[in-house]
Amino acid sequence: EPEVTQTPSHQVTQMGQEVILRCVPISNHLYFYWYRQILGQKVEFLVSFYNNEISEKSEIFDDQFSVERPDGSNFTLKIRSTKLEDSAMYFCASSEFRGGETQYFGPGTRLLVL
């Protein structure tokens, strides 16, 4: 069964450093998403992406964040200058279509900012 994959599974970084989290969505899917979950808190939507453009973004997704689909398979989330409060699990998801279609999630990247 096709699945969303994410790398790395864990990332430790120093405050102020840039990090790039990588995702490989399911191959025939067209819509891509990033969510995050701070330890002990809810899963929160960050951004959705379609046709090389951001479709929707939340208040969390400020200028420190960016997303890119650099090639036909990868979808990346970049945090330019990490803060302590960016420590969280980051989940990538993809769906075949928008709206009523089901989003399938990857296993996540645990980011720890020191």
Next chain:
Amino acid sequence: DAKTTQPTSMDCAEGRAANLPCNHSTISGNEYVYWYRQIHSQGPQYIIHGLKNNETNEMASLIITEDRKSSTLILPHATLRDTAVYYCIVRESGYSTLTFGKGTMLLVSP
């Protein structure tokens, strides 16, 4: 904010049916009910979704009341691996965002 209300936690004996309720009294006509679960620290896993009719797949059944103000997710024969947080999410067709609440922590015991 999440538009659903779920119990904080529930217990179920292994092999028995687990019935997880969800209230969504403000649901509108074009909003679907989705269920996901999250096994400890893993990515949310899609279970099932529906609009009006009851739905069944290999994982679970979804029963939606006629007025659509509440629903029940049924795991017919719960196993220890079904221990997870279960999220009931109301989502409007055409929008990307899944808004997760706190969900129900289901503990399946031997």
